[in-house]
Amino acid sequence: MRVNIYDVARRAQVSSATVSRVLNGSPHVKETTKRRVMHAINALDYTPNALARKLSTGRTWNIGFLIPDVENPFFSQLLRGVTNTADESGYNIFLYGTDDNVAKEHRFFDVVRTERLAGILVIPVDAGNEKTCEWLCTLEAEHVPVVLIDRSLKNGRFDGVFSEDFRGAMDAVECLLREGHRRIATIRGPESSRPGNERWMGYLAALAKWNIPQDMRYVAQGDFHRERAYAAMHGLMEQDDPPTAIFAANNMTSLGCLRYFHEHGMRLGVDVSLIGFDEIEMLHYSGTALSVVDRDIYRMGQDAMHLLIRRIQERAENADDVCGRQEIFLPTNLVLRGSEKWTGV
Structure with missing residues (x-):
């Protein structure tokens, strides 16, 4: 079985974020902790290869998160789930707002290449936009994993986390x-x-x-x-x-x-x-x-980030052995507080 960064973290009794920092040569890790992580790496015969070299293609530990409306509290709660999960694994989140504008969305996809992002979370503006699908397919072909949140695309099949x-x-x-x-x-x-x-x-x-x-x-x-x-x-x-x-x-x-x-x-x-x-x-x-x-909006963010991290690691450690697409659907719950009532005729 292939050893991954989480196995090293468990063996060293540290977070996966700490392992990431050690692999990246961060100065903000205690020497004793660094030795413990390196001992775990050696004991497990873990080869950080692409991950330790910024994901083999010179990519960073940065994740792009594309949202359509920065004022909507739904997206703020989603962002909390994403960022907290990203922090645990040593990733940084860069937020991009589109104002539900397809042209802005497509400009962001071009930025992904410039910034050498490790992966992207996307809430698409238009489910039927073929250009959006083309962009995302191109990015995945260039080993930039994509995970959709809340909104899917009609003309392309990508990993995603949605609700019922x-x-x-x-x-x-x-x-x-x-x-x-x-x-x-x-x-x-x-x-x-x-x-x-x-x-x-x-x-x-x-x-x-x-x-x-x-x-x-x-x-x-x-x-x-x-x-x-x-x-x-x-x-x-x-x-x-x-x-x-x-x-x-x-x-x-x-x-x-x-x-x-x-x-x-x-x-x-x-x-x-x-x-x-x-x-x-x-x-x-x-x-x-x-x-x-x-x-559970917070969980949507968590699940999406976990899925993206897994895809990044799969591609970095063995680009030819990536499992099939995954879609996660979270349940809804009707909460009644009285506004459904009516005394009229």
């Missing part, structure tokens, strides 16, 4: 149906993203299961940003027979809905109902009890 968006959305809408709602609106996510489409399909599946006809008066197109959601709420709520409940496709969409309700004096769980997707921590401090489809 369809099931989460279906659970939320079925909950509203059980509360007696029949006019349930949704503000969709962008059609170019996997979460947007999966949550839309979950909404439709719940209505179909309960034999509720789809009514496009209760469907608004959003973009996962609060401003678009707030504007959409005017159209949804200021019509004849407005919806009694809203399923918001993400946390920022929920904030746009809440702004509208606040400005119009509408009480959650009394005048109108709302279930969002993903927690919004700031609401806990304001006393707003919002029911949500929750998921």
Whole structure:
């Protein structure tokens, strides 16, 4: 069995990050610790080869993390999971924001080559963009592993960590149906993203299961940003027979809905109902009890980083022996706090 850096760390009773620092000749390691690590390397007959030589191609211990919206707290929580895991293994994280702009995304891919990054974590802007797939395939061919998070790509198969968006959305809408709602609106996510489409399909599946006809008066197109959601709420709520409940496709969409309700004096769980997707921590401090489809975002970041590190090590230690693609799907959990209720008729 091939010995890896984690085996050395266990033998030396240190972290894998410490082993990485010793291999890189870092001056910030005690001499006694360094001797213990080197003894473990010799005892296990570990050959650091490519890893010790900056991954054989002169690459660094730097990881690129591409996110579409730096203001969204979902990505902040994801980043915590990524960075904490990276720290444990001696990697550095370089964050790049695209503002959901494909051109910015493609410029980042060019930077990957310039900066000699060891690997990249990517949340794609557009699931159907062929150029994005071409870029990522090229980078992998050049031995830069790629792991997708939250959003997949239609035209390429890459490692990734995702959530069960369809099931989460279906659970939320079925909950509203059980509360007696029949006019349930949704503000969709962008059609170019996997979460947007999966949550839309979950909404439709719940209505179909309960034999509720789809009514496009209760469907608004959003973009996962609060401003678009707030504007959409005017159209949804200021019509004849407005919806009694809203399923918001993400946390920022929920904030746009809440702004509208606040400005119009509408009480959650009394005048109108709302279930969002993903927690919004700031609401806990304001006393707003919002029911949500929750998921372990921190773990998503951890799992993605662990998967990327494994790919980097596989390529560095034996580029011809890389196991097949892996996709991890994390479950969702419906957390009810009362905003799903409704006392109207």
